[in-house]
Amino acid sequence: MVRSRLALLVGCLLAGVVGLARVAQAQAPQAELHLAVINTTARAAAASGTPRADSSARPGDVLEYRITFTNTHAQPVRAIVLNGPMPAGTVLVDGSARAAHAALELSTDGGHTFAAHPMVLDTVNGQRVRRPATAAEITALRWRIEGAVAPGSTVTATYAVRVLDAAHPAPTR
Numbered sequence: 001m002v003r004s005r006l007a008l009l010v011g012c013l014l015a016g017v018v019g020l021a022r023v024a025q026a027q028a029p030q031a032e033l034h035l036a037v038i039n040t041t042a043r044a045a046a047a048s049g050t051p052r053a054d055s056s057a058r059p060g061d062v063l064e065y066r067i068t069f070t071n072t073h074a075q076p077v078r079a080i081v082l083n084g085p086m087p088a089g090t091v092l093v094d095g096s097a098r099a100a101h102a103a104l105e106l107s108t109d110g111g112h113t114f115a116a117h118p119m120v121l122d123t124v125n126g127q128r129v130r131r132p133a134t135a136a137e138i139t140a141l142r143w144r145i146e147g148a149v150a151p152g153s154t155v156t157a158t159y160a161v162r163v164l165d166a167a168h169p170a171p172t173r
Helices: 002-006 011-027 040-047
Strands: 033-039 063-073 083-084 090-092 102-109 119-124 127-132 140-145 155-165
Touching: 033 040, 063 119, 063 127, 083 155, 140 155
Parallel strands: none
Antiparallel strands: 033 063, 063 155, 083 140, 090 155, 102 140, 119 127
16 A cells, blocks of 8 residues: 555654653543654655655655544543654745644744744844744644543644755754
8 A cells, every 4th residue: 555655753853752642641541642654745746757766855845744542441541742843954844734623832942941932042143032943943842732632532633844955954953
């Protein structure tokens, strides 16, 4: 199946998946949590009749992340937070982060602090000024699920990153 061949499971994401699972298990002892990464550039090439030999990520490729939380507990679950990994060598595709009934928060410091609209310090004409962070400066994402997740219900968060090349490295994470 083309979709399964194009699913890209990156080794560096294992730490993020484990972190996601710990959050879900601590807050919902009976929950399912899945992280899928799809190379949408390779998928589009296959759909147009020019499939790649493999789905390995290449510079310029867009990878779509899909985090799915399912409440398998008999009771509603509250205070669910979904964390999205941002691997080194990638940049967030501006406007791609989505989840229904969830507040998106972004980090520019590797996940130490989060804000809905993070600001960064910059130097302009010798003066330190605060300005809104660009998509290229985002280093981590998280969604705070609003309200309770009912038994059997699923919440999905998605976002996309672009793979950078050595000539255009990502900001230091």
